[in-house]
Amino acid sequence: MDIKTPATTRLTDAQRIDWLRLIRSDNVGPRTFRSLVNHFGSARAALDRLPGLAQRGGASRVGRICTQAEAEREIDNSRRIGVALLAPGEYGYPPRLALIDDSPPLLGVRGVLNVQTQPMIGIVGSRNASGAGLKFAQIIARDLGNAGFAIASGLARGIDQAAHRVSLETGTVAVLAGGHDKIYPAEHEDLLAAIISSGSGAISEMPLGHGPRARDFPRRNRLISGVALGVVIVEAAHRSGSLITARFANEQGREVFAVPGSPLDPRAAGTNDLIKQGATLVTEADDVINAVQPIMGRPVELPMSESDQHPAMDDEPAANDRARIVSLLGPSPIGIDDLIRMTDVSAAVVRTVLLELELAGRLERHGGGMVSLL
Structure with a gap:
């Protein structure tokens, strides 16, 4: 069983440094990174424009811009511990991750790269798991692994570590909240070492x-x-981190599976609610396999790489256009398409003003093309 992936692309060394400088600069997250590169045509051009954009957005001082020396040092230090900084479309970057609208422009990948391109199923759950929950996580991770799936989880205590440990031989990916040299919890440094040495990755x-x-x-x-x-x-x-993962899965168009539990156990309250809300009830691995099988053959079409971008139109907003756009923004998210329609100015001008505000630390981007003032 294999997942259809597009032909891989590769950044030049200079592009990789520019991309890293841009994503490591103040007030630049994944969505902002994509907007900047789309607008100006390249990360290098965007870096040149950051100070002016932030000032026009109302910043009292220009945020820190990552220097070339800092980027080169991070790349060198990453290589020393076996971490490759990969862009979407490069071999080893998980293909489906590249499809989400806030995919990391550069992802630190450590371990065997081909496990990142296997079809994956995420398994997450309570840190304070019950014995029955731990046993079920092990059973379903083992059965999915034997069916050809790699298991993705967060290296946390409880369900996560159980899923990782039982899938070491069939493939597992640890998704870290900190840097590759800052493992949390620290007691799982040995588990991460086992994941890497077994031929899996992080x-x-x-x-x-x-x-x-x-x-x-x-x-x-x-x-x-x-x-x-x-x-x-x-x-x-209720209100657990695992439910946040389920919400992201819904937003990203992924399948959400929930294991039913006793109504008397508060550790099952969230999963039982997910089932009520339409999540697929799971009691065995076949429930998962049958649901994702139709998706397996669909090709993964990645967004354009930097080299495919068309030269950007450099539309300078007029003062009255900028004021009109800002006046329509508030703490409640609004769609960018709605802003374009309401202001009756070009999409390029609206996006330029939004970039100015964001680089000044005044704007927050949400999923689905929504933005709000901070």
Whole structure:
């Protein structure tokens, strides 16, 4: 069983440095990165324009721009510990992850690269798992592995580590919340070492030296669902991180599977609610395999690479256009297409103003082309 993938592309050394500089600069996240490259045609051109954009967006001071020396040092240090910084379309970058609208422009990949291109199923659940939950996670991970799927999970205590350990021989991917040298929890450094030595891999979008913070775990969760055809939630209490993974899976068009549990066990409250909301009930691996089988043969079409971009139109917003766009923004998300229609100015002008605001730290981007003022 194999997943259809497009022909791979490859950044030049100079492009990789430019991409890393841009994504490591202040107020530039994955969506902003894509908007900047689409608008200006290349990461190098976007870097040149960052200071002016931030100032026009109302920034009191220009945010830090990653230097060439810093980017070169990160690339060198990553290579020393076996981490490759890969762009969407390059071999070893999970093909399905490249399809989400906030896919990492550069992903740190460590281990055997071909496991990243296998069809994957995410398995996540409670850190404080029950014995029955741990046993089921092991059973379904083993059976999915034997059926040709790699298992993606977050290296956390409980369900995650159980799924990783039983799928070492068949393929597993640890999705990290911090840098590759900042493993959380620290007690799972041996598990990560076993994952790498067994021929599997680990991924992270964070730089080396970055210790995971609370806000980094939801960002990590979107990668677990992003690499996978679907996500199995084994145990999840109300308001748990596993439910955040399920929400991302829904937003990304992935299958959501939930294992039913006792209504008396709070660790099953979230999964039981997912089933009520339409998640596929799972009691064995065949439930997952039968649901994702029709998706397996569909080709994965990646977004354009930088070299495919058309030269950007450099539309300078007029002062009254900028004021009109800003006046329509507020704390509630609004669609970019709606802004274009309401302001009656060109899409390029609207996107330029949004970039200015974002680089000034005044704008937040949401899924589905939605934006709001901070």
